[in-house]
Amino acid sequence: MDMQTDFDRLLFFEHARRGAEATYTKNPLDTENLTRWGGALLELSTFQSVEESKSMIKDAIAKLDEALSIDPKKHDALWCMGNAQTSYAFLTPDKYEAKGYFDSAYTFFQQALQEDPGNELYRKSFEVATKAPELHSELHKQGGFSQQAMGPAAGGGPSTSSTAKGPKAQKSSDLKYDVFGWVILAVAIVAWVGFAKSNVPSPPQR
Numbered sequence: 285m286d287m288q289t290d291f292d293r294l295l296f297f298e299h300a301r302r303g304a305e306a307t308y309t310k311n312p313l314d315t316e317n318l319t320r321w322g323g324a325l326l327e328l329s330t331f332q333s334v335e336e337s338k339s340m341i342k343d344a345i346a347k348l349d350e351a352l353s354i355d356p357k358k359h360d361a362l363w364c365m366g367n368a369q370t371s372y373a374f375l376t377p378d379k380y381e382a383k384g385y386f387d388s389a390y391t392f393f394q395q396a397l398q399e400d401p402g403n404e405l406y407r408k409s410f411e412v413a414t415k416a417p418e419l420h421s422e423l424h425k426q427g428g429f430s431q432q433a434m435g436p437a438a439g440g441g442p443s444t445s446s447t448a449k450g451p452k453a454q455k456s457s458d459l460k461y462d463v464f465g466w467v468i469l470a471v472a473i474v475a476w477v478g479f480a481k482s483n484v485p486s487p488p489q490r
Contacts, residue, residue: 290331297327318351319361326368334375341372359399363406366392370416377424379417386416 304321307314325344329337345368351361366389373385393410400406 293327294331297324300324301328312350313354315351315355315358315361318347318354319358319364322347322351322361322368323364326364326371329371338372338375341368341375344368345372357399359396359403359406362392362399363396363403363409366390366396366409366413370413373416374420374423379421379424382420383417386413386420389413389416 301321301324304317304324307317308321311317322344325340325347329340329344332340345365348361348365348368351358352365355361369385369389369392373382373389376382376385390410390413393406393413397403397406397410
């Protein structure tokens with residue numbers, strides 16, 4: 285059941301990524317499209333192994349960078365960039381290296397909130413960003429993310445808790461969902477809304 289939802293999500297965002305790629309060839313200066321493309325890559329990164337995920341997040345950052353070089357005040361791109369930096373930081377075991385990404389994320393969330401002060405999602409992300417380094421330490425103390433695919437559809441959830449032991453494993457698994465719960469699911473909100481606005485057709489139901 286959950287697996288079906290994850291599979292549908294994977295199909296949707298892969299479809300969206302391809303659509304954004306096609307649109308880019310016609311209009312490389314479309315900041316909405318670049319932001320959607322970055323959001324789709326960020327979503328798709330949750331279905332990859334850790335190294336592939338990091339590579340995909342880097343691609344997302346590049347697309348969001350392009351959007352922000354055209355429109356530096358585009359708040360949804362700023363916010364998505366904060367999520368991308370946070371996601372990359374959580375996948376970086378070295379705490380000093382990760383701190384650079386967390387600091388960037390904090391700045392991007394702050395800028396997004398300045399551009400759209402009434403946005404509760406931006407406010408929440410900005411508040412939670414201050415706790416991210418502490419979550420990072422806790423996560424990597426417990427072994428971090430395995431080198432397997434980390435997304436729920438790829439076995440990063442239930443399968444990890446089935447091979448580990450007892451409450452500690454459960455805590456570790458819960459922590460991973462805490463980390464990606466607010467980062468990735470929040471990105472999904474912006475991405476879905478953006479795709480709906482641009483009338484991207486949903487993938488065929490199977």
